[in-house]
Amino acid sequence: MIRTGISMTAIEKASLIKDELERRYPNTSTFLKFKTDWQLLFAVVLSAQATDKSVNLATEKLFSILPELSDYTEENRDVIKSCIKNVGLSNTKTEYLIQEARILLEEYGGVVPRDREKLQKLPGVGFKSSGVVLAEYYGDPYIPVDTHVYRVTHRLGIVKDSLDPKGTELQLEKIFKVESRIHLHRQLILFGREVCHARNEECSLCPFTSICKYHSKKK
Numbered sequence: 008m009i010r011t012g013i014s015m016t017a018i019e020k021a022s023l024i025k026d027e028l029e030r031r032y033p034n035t036s037t038f039l040k041f042k043t044d045w046q047l048l049f050a051v052v053l054s055a056q057a058t059d060k061s062v063n064l065a066t067e068k069l070f071s072i073l074p075e076l077s078d079y080t081e082e083n084r085d086v087i088k089s090c091i092k093n094v095g096l097s098n099t100k101t102e103y104l105i106q107e108a109r110i111l112l113e114e115y116g117g118v119v120p121r122d123r124e125k126l127q128k129l130p131g132v133g134f135k136s137s138g139v140v141l142a143e144y145y146g147d148p149y150i151p152v153d154t155h156v157y158r159v160t161h162r163l164g165i166v167k168d169s170l171d172p173k174g175t176e177l178q179l180e181k182i183f184k185v186e187s188r189i190h191l192h193r194q195l196i197l198f199g200r201e202v203c204h205a206r207n208e209e210c211s212l213c214p215f216t217s218i219c220k221y222h223s224k225k226k
Contacts, residue, residue: 020218021165021182027214028194035193037143040066044119045076045111047144052103052131057094065091076117079108103131121145134173142192148185150192152176155199162203162221 038059041047046066054062069090073083088101107129111117119140120126126137138151150156152172156179160166166178183191202209208221216222 017165018182020163023218024163024165024215025183025187025191028191028198031214032194032197035190035197038193038196039063039143041144042070043076044140044144045108045117046070048107048119048126048129048132048140049104051136051139052107053091053094053100055100055131055136056096061094065094076108076111079104081105100131106130107132119144121147134176138176142189146189148180148188150176150179150183150188150195152179153196154205155203156192156195158205159195159199159203162219163215164218164220 037047039047039050039054040063041050049069050062050066053065069087072086072090073079079087084101084105087104088097091097091100094100110129111119115125121141123134123137123141126132126140127134132140135151135153138149141147142149142151152160152175157172157175160175160179161168161170165182166175170178180188202212210216210219210222213219213222
């Protein structure tokens with residue numbers, strides 16, 4: 008448990024939080040299952056408004072039946088949709104996968120571009136999703152901000168309340184060193200899932216209550 012009555016800067020607070028998360032989650036790995044760059048891209052796109060567990064179940068079947076990027080064509084639309092039906096928004100996501108496969112093959116030689124702007128031009132890929140692909144496949148030092156990362160960092164007061172997810176990521180990347188960012192991204196997600204829930208958060212299990220803006224407002 009972190010105990011402090013001293014007012015801290017965001018950087019000082021971030022350092023304490025990083026150390027505690029490292030003690031709690033010393034080893035992390037990507038939450039999505041994949042073997043290739045395009046498989047990770049597809050998994051990330053499918054993960055929108057879905058759990059990693061449901062995505063991993065869907066992609067296990069999908070990548071087994073359609074193992075090549077060139078398999079994702081209009082002719083296989085029904086097969087794709089059937090495999091991903093449990094992740095939600097299957098019609099839209101099926102279209103995304105077909106269009107992404109076509110663009111990757113026609114414009115990038117079947118390789119996912121290591122370029123955030125180019126990635127964001129792909130159907131279904133936004134700022135956060137592009138960061139996940141680049142961090143988890145290429146090891147580029149980003150802290151993609153999903154709902155868990157956003158909630159935890161804003162509640163703890165590491166970043167300004169007014170920042171949107173993109174602004175939050177950019178601010179976090181100014182605070183945390185390059186070598187810790189990908190690991191921290193995963194740690195924050197795990198902490199958000201296990202302790203700092205959107206509802207019914209378990210503050211009694213949280214080591215950060217003494218420095219948490221959200222907790223102090225609840226008192």
